[in-house]
Amino acid sequence: xxxxxxxALWFVFGLIVVIxxxxxxxxxxxxxxxxxxxxxxxxxxVAWIALxxxxxxxLWYWLGGHVSAEVANETALQFLAGYLVEKALAVDNIFVxxxxxxxxxxxxxxxxxxxxxxxxxAIVMRAILIFVGAALIQRYHWILxxxxxxLIYTGIQMVRAPNDEGDFESNPLMRWMRGHLRLxxxxxxxxxxxxxxxxxxxxxxxxxxxxxxxxxVIFAVDSIPAIFAITEDPFVVLTSNVFAVLGLRALFFLIAxxxxxxxxxxxxxxGVLVFIGLKMLIADVWKVPIGLSLGMVALLIGxxxxxxxxxxxxx
Numbered sequence: 439x440x441x442x443x444x445x446a447l448w449f450v451f452g453l454i455v456v457i458x459x460x461x462x463x464x465x466x467x468x469x470x471x472x473x474x475x476x477x478x479x480x481x482x483x484v485a486w487i488a489l490x491x492x493x494x495x496x497l498w499y500w501l502g503g504h505v506s507a508e509v510a511n512e513t514a515l516q517f518l519a520g521y522l523v524e525k526a527l528a529v530d531n532i533f534v535x536x537x538x539x540x541x542x543x544x545x546x547x548x549x550x551x552x553x554x555x556x557x558x559x560a561i562v563m564r565a566i567l568i569f570v571g572a573a574l575i576q577r578y579h580w581i582l583x584x585x586x587x588x589l590i591y592t593g594i595q596m597v598r599a600p601n602d603e604g605d606f607e608s609n610p611l612m613r614w615m616r617g618h619l620r621l622x623x624x625x626x627x628x629x630x631x632x633x634x635x636x637x638x639x640x641x642x643x644x645x646x647x648x649x650x651x652x653x654x655v656i657f658a659v660d661s662i663p664a665i666f667a668i669t670e671d672p673f674v675v676l677t678s679n680v681f682a683v684l685g686l687r688a689l690f691f692l693i694a695x696x697x698x699x700x701x702x703x704x705x706x707x708x709g710v711l712v713f714i715g716l717k718m719l720i721a722d723v724w725k726v727p728i729g730l731s732l733g734m735v736a737l738l739i740g741x742x743x744x745x746x747x748x749x750x751x752x753x
Contacts (some may be wrong), residue, residue: 440576440671441672442501442505442674443673447497447673451493455680459558462554462684462687474550474691476692479688479689479691480688482688486685490521490681490685494518494521495514497510501514513674515732516669516674517674518732519678519731520675522735522736523661523664523714524661524678524683526706526707526735527657531654531657532686534657535556538646538650538653544646548643551628553650553687555650557686557687560651560658563655564680567662568679571666572670585715585718586718587719589664589667589711589718590715590716591715594712596704596707596711597708612645620637620638620640621639623642628643630647662675664711665679666718668714668728668731699747701751702745707738710734710735
């Protein structure tokens with residue numbers, strides 16, 4: 439797989455992610471089971487965004503000194519576009535997380551623990567999917583057309599069913615867990631299972647974690663092909679994805695109280711998916727400039743947010 443990254447760059451990226459996760463875990467443990475306030479979530483969101491931009495700046499500087507200014511500029515724009523796309527699509531992911539937490543009655547104090555575990559699983563799963571996707575694209579270039587058509591189909595489905603919340607009771611995974619595991623109806627703090635009278639019971643938190651993981655995999659199937667439309671370099675795809683996911687917990691609490699204000703965001707996200715899908719389909723005829731891609735993503739998301747502010751919700 440062709441990439442601009444050297445072993446040293448991979449090492450630095452991995453080290454930054456490990457340090458960031460350790461700090462996040464330490465802060466999480468020190469804070470205890472408290473409800474995350476809007477101000478705290480906003481500060482953490484700014485910190486995660488700043489970390490991503492600093493990494494991009496460092497990557498740009500390194501490439502400018504070791505490769506060329508042209509490659510440095512192109513890669514920095516690709517990272518920024520990938521980060522923006524992933525961040526935007528993560529908002530739709532968060533709405534589903536809200537539904538899961540509401541359905542299982544997860545308290546605000548326990549939600550951050552569930553999200554932290556979900557983020558770790560998301561990083562591992564996305565890394566696997568990205569390397570598999572990069573290998574497939576390198577060997578079968580035509581798969582990009584499949585990705586493009588799939589993104590267009592997904593975008594159209596989001597418009598046709600913008601309020602599809604899913605039925606957790608009829609979910610095959612839920613039915614399997616109910617049929618094969620001893621499931622407790624009571625929470626035991628952040629524990630995933632408890633032992634009662636020598637028998638292990640799985641708490642509702644276990645079901646929540648499983649559903650969060652499955653939901654993230656489903657959304658990754660959308661977001662990862664979308665970033666491959668921007669760049670096929672696995673290093674840029676993985677780093678932009680991971681840095682966007684690292685801020686997912688803070689972003690969740692930042693918008694959790696404002697979900698109703700973004701009732702038209704699905705249409706903006708659908709527009710992004712359709713645009714990127716079309717970009718993939720015409721890639722061999724015309725390669726859409728990164729600057730134009732950034733502008734279109736920002737325009738579509740921004741327009742849906744503004745429209746949500748001024749147009750009332752209807753049945």
